[in-house]
Amino acid sequence: MKQLTGTPPAESTVPTRRVDTLCPYCGVGCAVTYIADTQRNRIIHAEGRNGAANAGRLCVKGRYGHDYASHRQRLTRPLIRRDDAYPKGALSPMEERPGKPGGPVEESAVLPHFREASWDEALDLVADRLLAIRERDGGDALAGFGSAKGSNEEAYLFQKLVRAVFGTNNVDHCTRLCHASSVAALLEGLGSAAVTNVVRDVARADVALLTGCNPTDNHPVAATFIKDAAVNGTELIVVNSRRPRIADYASLYLPIQPGTDVALYNAMLHVLIRDDLLDHDFIRERTEGFGELAETVKPCTPVSAERICGVPAGDIERAARMLGGARAAMFFWGMGISQHTRGTDNARCLISLAMVTGNVGRPGTGLHPLRGQNNVQGASDAGLIPMVYPDYQAVDDAAIRKRFEELWGRPLSPRPGLTVTEIVGAARTGQIKGMYILGENPFISDPDVNKVREGLSSLEFLVVQDIFLTETAEFADVILPASSFMEKTGTYTNTDRRVQLGRQVLELPGEARQDWELICEIASRMGYPMHYDSVAEVFAEFAATTDAYASLSHAALGEWGRWYPCSDPETSEGEPIVFDDGFPRGRARLVPARFEPAEEQPDREYPLILGTGRVLEHWHTGTMTRRSRVLDTLAPEAEVELHEQDAERLGIADGQQVRVSSRRGTIVIRARVGTDVLPGTVFIPMHFKEACANLLTNPSVDPWGKIPGFKFCAVRVESAQAAA
Amino acid sequence: MTDVTLRIDGMSVTVPAGTTIWDAARDAGIDIPVLCHDPRMAPVGVCRLCAVDVGGRTLAAACVRACEEGMEVRTSTEQVQQDRRTLLDLLLSDYPDVSRRERSTGDDALLAQARKHGISNIPYPDGSRASPRGEDHSSQVITVDHQACILCDRCIRGCNELQHNDVLTRSGKGYRTRIAFDLDTPMGESTCVACGECAAVCPTGALTNRALDGIALVSEEET
CATH class of the missing domain: 3.30.70.20 (Alpha-Beta Plaits)
Structure with a gap:
């Protein structure tokens, strides 16, 4: 007989607190309950909540990647660069030294160049130096990078500081590196850059086009709903030049040569028009510019497109017919569309496809650029963009400017500011002299790192506010220890336009402070008193400037958040689908695009095409995920993916160290040989400093979105031994 | 879709046709124990812990059996309880101590x-x-x-x-x-x-x- 004796007690008992909040990583915006060990101030367990975007589901980052916040390398005291650490430059080596734990920056190489300081000394120094530059050279000699990882409130305060106190519109953030071209095309075409319907609406689509995105790796929980739909009958058309896992669920997979999207989509438009698979009522009533579009795509036959993009003409025809025959079709896209020097043209084509088939504003239809960061939608809404105030109101519109001057009590610059890549360039030439970087790591995230190094080194004064010693912080004069997502309360707007409240789970470590309070401190010490009693009060000021948020407040958002627009949060969840009877600009403008080859084509010396991207386990510059035990163990190393045909020709074996070079730099990295990437192309994730993909990338940008073409540059791959 | 009316533990319940007994009972505030079922997933009826008396020759798994018009469901008769105890005995017979x-x-x-x-x-x-x-x-x-x-x-x-x-x-x-x-x-x-x-x-x-x-x-x- 077996006795049920009861479970013996565990070796140790841990007091815990449960906090309902959000996942800090991607734009899906999963609702999660974190369970914190209150004694050791760390998160030890996660449970999915039944949020609008995740229905209890989580991915590896949300469920296991939360321990970065309690990593021993957190910054806990303000730091000031020592006098003997000038002239400035990078302080830690680019290549990894074996056996050094905790991610890419070598603390032991960097920290001796800084001394700990009191908050008063550090903040006064920041204010004095920034003021001195403003007085001497004018506000346009200053610039700020905010972050799409911060809250809406932090984004609002940061752009207010730069505009009202620095006296310039030189404020931007990483949206420039991810969806700036999509935003440009959507603003131009529709008058709004937000998604027109939510991810889970894909369940009601007959057909979904997924192009230039890899949702199983980059939006894993959104991918589960797209796969749900596929299982239940939604036909997926997947377009990519590196086969994403979701292609397993596709009805049609179109492998496309990098940088040839316009050719493919113009040919699909050609077929739709040729075979009259159009929604004539929609085109007539809701759009303008169809004639010119039709004229432009007239010569773009599938056969001619095949020669450019490599997709068989028959598959182009089939894809067009699937879209044209669908009762409801949805369009998802990611960085494979936007991160090109013709990224805006790529997005214009997708908008045109949706419009001529009438696939916006109804259930199961819509345009959905999958947002990357947890708050890239919100940070853009809050005005962390050089051309616009909150709510995309143009800085060069005198009437709008007057309103903000009255609200903020300061004269504002009428000149649109510089973008991320322009600011880095202007730092190199000495036009930008002082910078405030909050939660961004341009040294790893921006193209052509050697140029970024020159830019950051040339700055007369740089203050970096972050949770870890980033590669960018190595160039700082002052480093301010800030709050991680887990230590703050604030709102975040996900890819679905859902505004949700993230709540504080952990206590701040050491002397680290809330980001929003530090922005206020710097403003106040620069002679512009900025005082708020709470984050909710900051939200109220932001919401008053931004129509889409006007009905919302922290209290109204509650546990589950709301989609914007939301007429009344008391009675409504907000709008999952928008533009059912009109666009913000009235009629949608169809903007034709003509195929232009990418600027830097492969040649004899650099015969392969490099595209950069991300892996499931890591996040952007690795600052967080490389300090998560689980994530760093699962994906400890960078790998370059190359096609087996190229590997064989180059004599490269799977797992071997190779040297990858472009016109701008060289890295050494392990080779992964397979068939996911097309022959003639290679893929490198962007997360790893020791094999820094952005040493190779091309800094030239899209003319409209000013986004760099991370998905296209010419490289050479050779065995590391042979080249050494 | 048509509705069906049935009685669960003496309580009259009207639900859309196709609703499972388990869902109908839950909505009526009656808790039928389950191990294999989770409302987020399609029911498979493998653990049998939710088996209830529907007046048939054998007990029916509430998580998969659809409600029928006029059905008389009893969720905690002595036989139902005894079946659950037997199932639990069997499941626990090789369960680890920890x-x-x-x-x-x-x-x-x-x-x-x-x-x-x-x-x-x-x-x-x-x-x-x-x-x-x-x-x-x-x-x-x-x-x-x-x-x-x-x-x-x-x-x-x-x-x-x-x-x-x-x-x-x-x-x-x-x-x-x-x-x-x-x-x-x-x-x-x-x-x-x-x-x-x-x-x-x-x-x-x-x-x-x-x-x-x-x-x-x-x-x-x-x-």
């Missing part, structure tokens, strides 16, 4: 049902000693204890229906049936993407968060 779930987060659903049904002596020899089913510690995030697995299929549906990662399955036959990753490779070497859904939906100590091994979580107020 459930990692019970020890860390305290929410082992099988042990909770055992307590609820007053089970302390199992009228069978301890099956875990005769032929141990093994553990798998190869994953970075999840500890697999096959001894605590009741083959309820929740993890398999979590992996395939909710997350569509298509990694988990069953392998073997008879008493050697086990959950398996890919073609029965160790979890840490399989194509598992570590989303953790399987451990999140597991009702027993079979799949648990490895980071919680050996520690018990208690709420702040309890300390």
